[in-house]
Amino acid sequence: MSFGLEKCSRMVTKRGKVVRTEGVSLPEGTIADIEDSYKYLGIPQANGNLELATRKAATAKYLQRVRQVLRSQLNGKNRTRTINSYALPVIRYPAGIIRWPKEEIQTTDVKTRKLLTMHGGFHPKSSTLRLYASRKEGGRGLVSVRATVQDETSKLHEYIKEKAPMDDVLRQRGTEDEALVEGPSWEDKSLHGMYHRTITEVADLKKSYQWLERAGLKDSTEALILAAQEQALSTRAIEAQIYHTRQDPRCRLCKKAPETIQHITAGCKMLAGKAYMERHNQVAGIVYRNIRKKEHEKLEKYQGLREELERAWKVKVTVVPVVVGALGAVTPKLDEWLQQIPGTTLDISVQKCAVLGTARILRRTLKLPGLW
Secondary structure: OOOOHHHOOEOEEEOOEEEOOOOEEEOOEEEOEOOOOEEEOOEEEOOOOOHHHHHHHHHHHHHHHHHHHHOOOOOHHHHHHHHHHHHOHHHHHHHOOOOOOHHHHHHHHHHHHHHHHHOOOOOOOOOHHHHOOOHHHOOOOOOOHHHHHHHHHHHHHHHHHHHHHHOHHHHHOOOOOOOOOOOOOHHHOOOOOHHHHHHOOOOOHHHHOOHHHHOOOOHHHHHHHHHHHOOOOOOHHHHHHOOOOOOOOEOOOOOOOEOOHHHHHHHOHHHHHHHHHHHHHHHHHHHHHOOHHHHHHHHHHOHHHHHHHHHHOOOOOOOOOOOEOOOOOEOOOHHHHHOOOOOOOOHHHHHHHHHHHHHHHHHHHHOOOOOO
16 A cells, blocks of 8 residues: 555644644655645635635636637527536535625626626626526526525535434534525516517417527627617617607607617618518528429429419419517417428528528617627
8 A cells, every 4th residue: 555645735733723843754755734725625625714715716717717608609509508517617516515605696797797798798788687597488598606606505405404313413503594585587677578578478489589599699699689679779769768868769760750679670661671671581581492492393293283274374372471570579370381381491590580680780770889
């Protein structure tokens, strides 16, 4: 048997003070005194309280990894997933063992959102609550530091409570757990939740938000569309009515209706001739491109029938409405209508195309600065 002396050290204390020694001499070498601290399961240990140093080190490493992810070329969904799986574990590991003040937790979450904003992944006036909601529910799916610390602490307390009857030490250990107080959801907010409440009764909510999971858009585009849904973009109507500036609330293009997101994306006469038509044609193009391969086959197969119909001048026409809202809302029957079109047309394809078209219209019309 041999000792791994490079992994060994010792600390001697007398009446709470560390006493320096010459170490322990062994045939293989000497076990020296620890210089500063030692790590047990990755957490620094010493004579004093090293919780502050542990928190600072974990927070710095977490923010470093967040920056690393935001500098990558990942799309919006994958950036969020990578932050959750790559950066947050640095916080999660010591979260249930050391105490984490609420102020530090809140500060770290604020820093995270600032980094997202700097890289275009979160609009500064967008809903914070929605950022942490799941993508299936119309959110961005980011896990907060607050939720991470609370979750890990709760799990540890549950474990202690379960094992306490069989362990005298654990029985004496307090297991008071601070419950995570849930506030109002983003859907209930008067301004941020207005779009969601409007489409609830007329649209398929699950499919209206599926582009957040399946479209693979950049996080800057995701942030822009959600900010538009939340009335967070500074249109002239918002500046005049919400921020109470002296701005003329009328549309900068048509000079007639109030300049709201709804007006810009679907109601301005000045945009109807070109921008809206361009978006419409791009969505229609998705349907067209999926049936081009079948075009020649269908022409040959139904050649005789086509000639007969032309001679008789009796043509049956079926109208298939493919309806996609400017901000992604879709009707409950979209799949049913698309199934009537020959070929394979995916609902996510037309929805993604519509959302991207709206993003272009917003950027051009509002002349959004920088990343917005």
